[in-house]
Amino acid sequence: MSQDPTEHAEETSLLELVCRREGSPLTVQRRAVFESVSTRTDHPTAVQVHEDVQRRLPGVSRMTVYRALAWLVRLGVVAKVHHPDGVARFDPQTKRHDHIVCLRCGRLLDLSSPAFEALELPDIHPLGFRVTDYTVLLRGTCPHCQQASAAPRGAEAQARPRSGPNGRG
Amino acid sequence: MSQDPTEHAEETSLLELVCRREGSPLTVQRRAVFESVSTRTDHPTAVQVHEDVQRRLPGVSRMTVYRALAWLVRLGVVAKVHHPDGVARFDPQTKRHDHIVCLRCGRLLDLSSPAFEALELPDIHPLGFRVTDYTVLLRGTCPHCQQASAAPRGAEAQARPRSGPNGRG
DNA sequence: ATGTGTGCAAACGGTTTGCACGTGC
DNA sequence: GCACGTGCAAACCGTTTGCACACAT
Numbered sequence: 001m002s003q004d005p006t007e008h009a010e011e012t013s014l015l016e017l018v019c020r021r022e023g024s025p026l027t028v029q030r031r032a033v034f035e036s037v038s039t040r041t042d043h044p045t046a047v048q049v050h051e052d053v054q055r056r057l058p059g060v061s062r063m064t065v066y067r068a069l070a071w072l073v074r075l076g077v078v079a080k081v082h083h084p085d086g087v088a089r090f091d092p093q094t095k096r097h098d099h100i101v102c103l104r105c106g107r108l109l110d111l112s113s114p115a116f117e118a119l120e121l122p123d124i125h126p127l128g129f130r131v132t133d134y135t136v137l138l139r140g141t142c143p144h145c146q147q148a149s150a151a152p153r154g155a156e157a158q159a160r161p162r163s164g165p166n167g168r169g
Numbered sequence: 170m171s172q173d174p175t176e177h178a179e180e181t182s183l184l185e186l187v188c189r190r191e192g193s194p195l196t197v198q199r200r201a202v203f204e205s206v207s208t209r210t211d212h213p214t215a216v217q218v219h220e221d222v223q224r225r226l227p228g229v230s231r232m233t234v235y236r237a238l239a240w241l242v243r244l245g246v247v248a249k250v251h252h253p254d255g256v257a258r259f260d261p262q263t264k265r266h267d268h269i270v271c272l273r274c275g276r277l278l279d280l281s282s283p284a285f286e287a288l289e290l291p292d293i294h295p296l297g298f299r300v301t302d303y304t305v306l307l308r309g310t311c312p313h314c315q316q317a318s319a320a321p322r323g324a325e326a327q328a329r330p331r332s333g334p335n336g337r338g
Numbered sequence: 339a340t341g342t343g344t345g346c347a348a349a350c351g352g353t354t355t356g357c358a359c360g361t362g363c
Numbered sequence: 364g365c366a367c368g369t370g371c372a373a374a375c376c377g378t379t380t381g382c383a384c385a386c387a388t
Contacts, residue, residue, distance in 0.1 A: 025361080025366085027368060028362095029369075030368085042371090046353080059370090060369085060370090061369070064370070066352095066354080067368080082253045086352090087353095088255065100298055107295060113293050116293070124284055126269055126280055127311070127312070128311070128312035128313055129267075129307070129310065129311055131309040132308055132310065134305060135306050135324050136304070136306075137304050139301055139303060139304075140298045140301045141299045142298055143296070146297075175381095195388095196344080196387065197387095212378085229343045230344070230346070231382095232345065232379085233345070236379095255353090290388080
C-alpha cells in the first residue's frame with residue numbers, strides 16, 4: 001500500500017522502545033505484525049493479519065501472529081476489540097474511542113467524531129462498580145450496504161460479501 | 170429462586186402469543202430456556218442456560234438450547250449480547266440499554282441508570298453510515314473483585330475465579 | 339396425522355498450549 | 364551463549380449442521 005517507509009518510522013521506534021523497556025527482542029515477525037495492524041484501518045482479525053504478514057514474510061505461522069498480537073496488546077501498543085461476531089479484531093488506536101459496525105457486512109470502523117469526543121458520560125457507580133473505562137458501539141448500515149439493500153429480497157440471509165470475514169450474527 | 174409461578178405468567182403468555190404468531194410450537198424445552206434467561210439477571214452463556222434447563226428437564230441437549238436461544242433472539246424476545254471474552258450471552262432485556270462488565274471476573278450486568286437513559290448521543294452519520302442503534306459498554310471492577318484485588322499481586326495475570334466462565338482476555 | 343423441534347454425533351473455526359529448533363541480543 | 368520467540372501439531376471450546384425419532388398442534 002504505502003511506499004513511504006518514513007510514515008511508520010516513529011511507530012517502529014516506539015515499538016523498539018517498548019521492546020527495550022520490556023527486555024523483549026524485536027523480531028522481524030513482530031515488526032511485520034505491528035506494521036500490518038498499524039497500516040490497516042479496518043480492524044483486521046488475527047487471520048487477516050496473518051495473511052498480511054505472510055505476503056511479506058512467507059512462512060510465518062499463524063501461531064506467531066496470535067502471540068505477537070497478544071504481546072502487542074499486553075504492551076498497550078495495540079488494542080483488542082471485540083466484534084459482535086465474536087472474532088477478535090485488532091486496532092492500532094489505543095486511546096479510548098468508539099466504534100461503528102455495519103450489521104450487514106460486519107465492517108467495523110473507528111468512530112472519530114468531535115461530538116463523540118466531547119460526550120460526557122454520567123459519572124455513576126452502578127451496583128458498586130468502579131468504572132475505569134467505557135466504549136460506545138454504534139450499529140447501522142454502511143454506505144455500500146445501503147445501496148445493496150435496495151436490490152434483493154431476503155437481504156438478511158445473504159449479506160456476505162467476499163471481503164467481509166464475519167461468520168455468525 | 171422464586172417460588173411464585175405467576176411472576177412469569179405474563180411473560181409466558183407473551184411467549185405463547187409469539188409462538189402463535191410464528192406458527193411455531195411452544196415446547197417444554199423452549200419454555201424452560203426462556204424461563205432460565207428471563208429469570209437470571211447475569212446474562213448467562215448458552216452453556217449456563219443449558220445447565221439451568223438440565224436442572225429442571227434432565228436430558229435436554231445443548232443443541233436444543235442453542236437452537237431455542239437463536240429462535241428466541243430471532244423472535245425478539247431475548248437479546249444476544251457480545252461479551253468482551255467472545256462468548257455469546259443472553260439477556261431478557263430487549264429494549265435498547267447499556268452494559269457494564271467487570272474486567273477481573275467478567276461478570277456482565279445491565280446498566281439501568283436514569284442518567285444513562287437520558288443520555289443523548291450526537292446524531293451523526295459517520296462515514297456515511299446509517300445509524301440504527303447503539304450501546305454503551307462500561308468497563309470496570311465489580312465490588313467483589315475490588316475487595317479481592319487488595320490481596321494478591323499480579324492481579325491481571327490471574328483474575329480467573331472458578332465461578333467466572335470466561336476464557337480468554 | 340403432520341410438520342417441526344429434539345437429540346446425537348460429528349464437523350468447523352478461532353484460539354491456545356507443549357515442545358524442539360532457530361534467532362535476536 | 365543464553366534466553367526467548369518461532370514453528371509445528373494437536374487439543375480445546377463454543378457453536379453449527381445432517382439426519383432419525385418424538386412431540387406439539
